[in-house]
Amino acid sequence: MCHELDDLIARLTARFNARDEVLSASALVHGGREVVARQVERLRRLRPATVVEIGTRHGAMAALLARLAGRVFTIDLQESSLVPEVLDAAAAHNVVPLLIANDAAKGLLLDHLSFDLAFLDGCLERDGVAFDFAHTRRCGRVLFHDYGDPASRGVTEFVNSLTEGTLLLDAPFAWWFAPGIEPLEPVRALNPIQAPAPRRPASCRDGTPFCTPGLRCP
Numbered sequence: 001m002c003h004e005l006d007d008l009i010a011r012l013t014a015r016f017n018a019r020d021e022v023l024s025a026s027a028l029v030h031g032g033r034e035v036v037a038r039q040v041e042r043l044r045r046l047r048p049a050t051v052v053e054i055g056t057r058h059g060a061m062a063a064l065l066a067r068l069a070g071r072v073f074t075i076d077l078q079e080s081s082l083v084p085e086v087l088d089a090a091a092a093h094n095v096v097p098l099l100i101a102n103d104a105a106k107g108l109l110l111d112h113l114s115f116d117l118a119f120l121d122g123c124l125e126r127d128g129v130a131f132d133f134a135h136t137r138r139c140g141r142v143l144f145h146d147y148g149d150p151a152s153r154g155v156t157e158f159v160n161s162l163t164e165g166t167l168l169l170d171a172p173f174a175w176w177f178a179p180g181i182e183p184l185e186p187v188r189a190l191n192p193i194q195a196p197a198p199r200r201p202a203s204c205r206d207g208t209p210f211c212t213p214g215l216r217c218p
């Protein structure tokens with residue numbers, strides 16, 4: 001039973017039906033109900049005060065986040081005229097949609113917002129994901145969307161490149177917890193990977209046979 005999700009999907013289906021991709025373009029249905037319901041359960045336990053979402057589209061996921069958080073800032077480069085209608089249908093009165101001109105403006109805005117969870121669902125290029133992460137990671141918890149999706153390799157590559165903190169993978173979602181932040185559940189739970197420690201170059205102190213006599217050890 002996932003009341004927040006089922007009720008929201010029923011409301012949006014009743015108002016929009018299949019038109020305008022309100023549901024089909026959203027993380028709300030990507031991967032199927034069960035996987036989204038698991039994220040809802042995690043969000044319910046976390047109860048973030050303020051979530052920042054990057055990538056509003058029509059506002060469907062913002063409307064879900066709004067049911068599980070005190071307030072949601074949702075940011076996009078492009079305006080959708082459906083956002084007010086979606087938020088109204090969902091009775092999501094605690095969502096603040098923010099339209100930005102470019103990534104530089106987005107970075108500046110993010111640096112001045114206060115939030116305790118970030119949901120990244122905007123740019124799918126690796127560099128773009130890295131940019132959004134760099135401007136949100138200070139909150140300690142980042143939820144990525146599109147992880148493992150072959151059409152969004154940049155997200156998967158970026159998440160897999162993380163070398164600190166803890167990952168909890170539940171494709172198409174991936175949670176990152178900063179060092180010192182408790183993951184929501186034992187990391188064993190779904191498909192968690194503890195990012196491997198970076199490899200230290202071999203040193204002659206390790207007795208490596210590759211050490212050149214006479215050169216200083218690194």
Ligand SMILES: C[S@@+](CC[C@H](N)C(=O)[O-])C[C@H]1O[C@@H](n2cnc3c(N)ncnc32)[C@H](O)[C@@H]1O
Pocket residue numbers: 025026027028053054055056057058059060061062075076077078103106121122123124128
């Ligand atoms: C898949 S849609 C988001 C769907 C929404 N999160 C949901 O689940 O209902 C991706 C959105 O990201 C926006 N976007 C793309 N590149 C972006 C960027 N660099 N910064 C912010 N938003 C971006 C697009 O305009 C689009 O509306």
